[in-house]
Amino acid sequence: xxxxxxxxxxxxxxxxxxxxxxxxxxxxxxxxxxxxxxxxxxxxxxxxxxxxxxxxxxxxxxxxxxxxxxxxxxxxxxxxx
Amino acid sequence: xxxxxxxxxxxxxxxxxxxxxxxxxxxxxxxxxxxxxxxxxxxxxxxxxxxxxxxxxxxxxxxxxxxxxxxxxxxxxxxxxxxxxxxxxxxxxxxxxxxxxxxxxxxxxxxxxxxxxxxxxxxxxxxxxxxxxxxxxxxxxxxxxxxxxxxxxxxxxxxxxxxxxxxxxxxxxxxxxxxxxxxxxxxxxxxxxxxxxxxxxxxxxxxxxxxxxxxxxxxxxxxxxxxxxxxxxxxxxxxxxxxxxxxxxxxxxxxxxxxxxxxxxxxxxxxxxxxxxxxxxxxxxxxxxxxxxxxxxxxxxxxxxxxxxxxxxxxxxxxxxxxxxxxxxxxxxxxxxxxxxxxxxxxxxxxxxxxxxxxxxxxxxxxxxxxxxxxxxxxxxxxxxxxxxxxxxxxxxxxxxxxxxxxxxxxxxxxxxxxxxxxxxx
Numbered sequence: 001x002x003x004x005x006x007x008x009x010x011x012x013x014x015x016x017x018x019x020x021x022x023x024x025x026x027x028x029x030x031x032x033x034x035x036x037x038x039x040x041x042x043x044x045x046x047x048x049x050x051x052x053x054x055x056x057x058x059x060x061x062x063x064x065x066x067x068x069x070x071x072x073x074x075x076x077x078x079x080x081x
Numbered sequence: 082x083x084x085x086x087x088x089x090x091x092x093x094x095x096x097x098x099x100x101x102x103x104x105x106x107x108x109x110x111x112x113x114x115x116x117x118x119x120x121x122x123x124x125x126x127x128x129x130x131x132x133x134x135x136x137x138x139x140x141x142x143x144x145x146x147x148x149x150x151x152x153x154x155x156x157x158x159x160x161x162x163x164x165x166x167x168x169x170x171x172x173x174x175x176x177x178x179x180x181x182x183x184x185x186x187x188x189x190x191x192x193x194x195x196x197x198x199x200x201x202x203x204x205x206x207x208x209x210x211x212x213x214x215x216x217x218x219x220x221x222x223x224x225x226x227x228x229x230x231x232x233x234x235x236x237x238x239x240x241x242x243x244x245x246x247x248x249x250x251x252x253x254x255x256x257x258x259x260x261x262x263x264x265x266x267x268x269x270x271x272x273x274x275x276x277x278x279x280x281x282x283x284x285x286x287x288x289x290x291x292x293x294x295x296x297x298x299x300x301x302x303x304x305x306x307x308x309x310x311x312x313x314x315x316x317x318x319x320x321x322x323x324x325x326x327x328x329x330x331x332x333x334x335x336x337x338x339x340x341x342x343x344x345x346x347x348x349x350x351x352x353x354x355x356x357x358x359x360x361x362x363x364x365x366x367x368x369x370x371x372x373x374x375x376x377x378x379x380x381x382x383x384x385x386x387x388x389x390x391x392x393x394x395x396x397x398x399x400x401x402x403x404x405x406x407x408x409x410x411x412x413x414x415x416x417x418x419x420x421x422x423x424x425x426x427x428x429x430x431x432x433x434x435x436x437x438x439x440x441x442x443x444x445x446x447x448x449x450x451x452x453x454x455x456x457x458x459x460x461x462x463x464x465x466x467x468x469x470x471x472x473x474x475x476x477x478x479x480x481x482x483x484x485x486x487x488x489x490x491x492x493x494x495x496x497x498x499x500x501x502x503x504x505x506x507x
Contacts, residue, residue: 039200045209055209
């Protein structure tokens with residue numbers, strides 16, 4: 001689920017099935033944004049029951065979506081409106 | 082005055098002026114200045130090498146290696162999030178808890194490294210709370226300089242003083258400086274709350290988000306965590322015992338670093354070495370060379386004689402002069418070159434008959450380390466935090482920082498003056 005968070009965009013993710021397959025991919029996306037030298041581009045938060053949220057700065061929105069696509073965590077991307 | 086002494090002063094002042102302007106990197110200036118001291122024949126190469134303090138350099142390199150490996154485990158993020166949950170997700174409490182973690186971290190690692198580790202975590206927490214990160218960062222900068230003052234390894238001025246004066250052991254720094262640091266931190270915590278509580282309000286939902294954060298998964302490498310924490314703990318224990326073991330602190334830190342590399346495997350070596358701040362190490366080398374020119378040509382001895390003349394050799398006046406001069410100078414200048422110049426001067430005062438140098442050393446340590454809080458350019462930790470914050474879109478303005486930090490710095494020096502007077506001078 002995607003929502004507005006001030007100027008940022010917040011993604012709420014929950015892994016329901018195939019956790020052993022999806023979690024490493026999610027970790028890889030997180031590692032990608034944590035290894036660069038911008039600290040606030042995409043901030044990941046871990047919650048119980050495989051719930052995650054990511055606060056994404058607007059200028060890194062496309063890159064975040066591309067990373068999700070690259071790791072096949074998204075099947076389809078569509079602009080609305 | 083001899084021609085060589087005049088050259089030593091000219092080269093030193095020119096280098097100092099260029100360091101202050103910040104137009105050219107301070108390491109390049111210090112190294113070139115040091116090389117000119119040799120090339121101009123002020124001091125020969127052999128003598129300069131004797132002035133380069135391997136103990137300071139070895140201690141810094143060893144600790145940088147240990148901390149860089151420990152940081153890779155995710156430990157600092159874990160501690161910060163755990164503490165934020167314990168603070169019930171409330172911004173003011175989190176700000177205080179993060180300040181205290183920064184102070185303790187700075188005492189036992191070093192303040193620059195601690196700031197490098199704390200700033201990213203702070204952004205992560207304040208983003209979740211949707212509060213301004215600047216009060217958190219300012220309180221952490223101030224706490225890092227205060228905490229770093231408490232131990233021999235916490236702040237570069239202390240490393241230099243501890244290295245130059247063999248009687249000032251790791252334990253001596255703790256027993257002499259930690260009590261006043263605890264008092265200063267307690268006063269600062271109250272003032273931090275008063276100054277910033279209205280600027281960092283959040284909603285109950287966001288507080289709840291912090292409370293729900295999961296801690297599992299933050300530690301990225303448990304085996305490495307056990308290895309690095311074991312070695313870090315043993316290294317700190319060895320610092321306490323270094324005089325009893327007849328080991329210099331550099332030998333302790335470098336032993337810890339290389340035993341840890343032995344345990345973790347050589348694949349970590351390249352990465353750990355790349356994280357050593359070589360610019361800082363070479364800055365020290367250049368400064369030692371620059372100061373050697375002043376020492377060998379008798380300039381430092383002349384300055385010491387003038388200082389004794391000014392204070393009439395009175396211990397109270399000399400201690401207060403050193404404490405306040407160090408604090409004001411360190412607020413506006415880099416405290417590392419200042420301390421590099423003051424150390425031989427105090428040693429020279431001892432040669433000239435000043436009996437009890439101990440209050441002078443503690444005055445120098447307190448003045449130089451706490452004085453760094455006065456302005457944004459006063460200490461390396463300040464500049465690094467401001468740089469990181471500015472890059473993320475939250476610039477810390479020089480004046481905004483000054484208005485908060487300078488009065489706090491003066492307060493800490495007033496408290497230190499009372500402490501030094503009551504403990505050593507009556």
